[in-house]
Amino acid sequence: MPTTDRCRILIADADLMGVASLIGTLKDRYHVVTANSSDQLLTLLHQQSIDLLLLDTSLPGEEPFQLCEKLRQEDKTTHLPIIFVAPQASPQQEEKAFECGASDYIARPYTAPSVKARVKNQLKLSAALAELKRLNTLALDANPNTGLPGNNSIHQELERLLNSNEEYCVIYADLDHFKPYNDVYGFARGDEMIIFTANVIRVALHAAGCGHAFLGHIGGDDFMFTLPSSVAARVTDDILRRIDLEIPEFYSPDDRQRGHILAANREGVEQLFPLANLSLGGIDLAVRRFNSVLEMIDACTEMKKLAKQSSSSSVQICRRRG
Structure with missing residues (x-):
């Protein structure tokens, strides 16, 4: 100290x-x-x-x-x-x-x-x-793909915020339509998209003067980050803008032009999938306090599901009181 x-x-x-x-x-x-x-x-x-x-x-x-x-x-x-x-x-x-x-x-x-x-x-x-x-x-907890803090560190950060009075937002980030991309383009290219997503979030945080904000990698294409409530809207908009601008570059020119790829769904049936985008779901601790880390995660997950209902990259932050 x-x-x-x-x-x-x-x-x-x-x-x-x-x-x-x-x-x-x-x-x-x-x-x-x-x-x-x-x-x-x-x-x-x-x-x-x-x-x-x-x-x-x-x-x-x-x-x-x-x-x-x-x-x-x-x-x-x-x-x-x-x-x-x-x-x-x-x-x-x-x-x-x-x-x-x-x-x-x-x-x-x-x-x-x-x-x-x-x-x-x-x-x-x-x-x-x-x-x-x-x-x-x-280092021991770091995700081997991105080098970002893993689940233990994420839980510690949420526990810290739970016991503090800081006016922060907690944001859950999840790539949509990532599995079809992985299946068609391969795991190596999929890892590149995951690393790219992590870097987009990191760059947006730095650009907003939040270089010391917490960014963790839950696993796969899921991330969680925290940042001051006062800049949350600006940072999340910047993240989605950067994702939508650059994600198409991960696809072949033909797939990019069509705006979709053909891949097998979870039942093994081929169908058309849109290009990947990003859903952000979060909570604003400046408005609502929570009783446990699990309650915080559940609320973030609920908001992420709402964001996923959009056909494009989207953000939903819960600002309900109580």
Whole structure:
């Protein structure tokens, strides 16, 4: 987490003078909370989101070094930066601190610039490790065809939006008449159309200044993306315009001129199919909130089905309240 986001620092120290000194050093840059015992420390860690712990070596209650070892074994705090604060320098105590999992060790008397630098460095390192973990998770979850985040990442993004107050739209994108194209032109050409569709969505998001918006690949020719409600209409119109303009280039000149292809349907009977187009179905969280991710997905699917009723590329976004 960037330090400019007012990270929450927990100072665990029973010495009022020591606490006041550390608060004075850090309060302008961080949100500071305090605990005067190990029990209170554990309660705060359970109740709040803490980004860094300053732990006094003489904190009352559970022995601080054992407490540090315990925190390292718990999922929520295993990567929490823990800086021990000692009343005086002690090489033996410093060694013990690092052996039990401490991130850093400060001995009094310390200077304010030194404390600030050590706290800042640990928060930067913690943020870098968290980002590395996020990227590794995305890589493991990525769709092999497009490289986009897969279903686990999509679910996490929807869960995040479910628990936030962000005014975002969630859009489900699905190519229509893709299977006949795949059957006639082959899987390799079909993969090219899927990659093209992913790139169209990505380019439209970037063009609207939403380069950091989430875009995931559900599988096959299905995608899901999220973006601010304020630009949803502009972005979805741009996506459909680009699809309708360039999709015909995936067909032979004769098929393009005819506007359809001959392929077998799901029953094995040959019939005429239109050229591929795109259906977008979505929900606007600025208008309606949902109780679960499944409810969000169901609503997007319902709107996508409505969009598919059109004979051309279409978008339907649910803006019903309640």
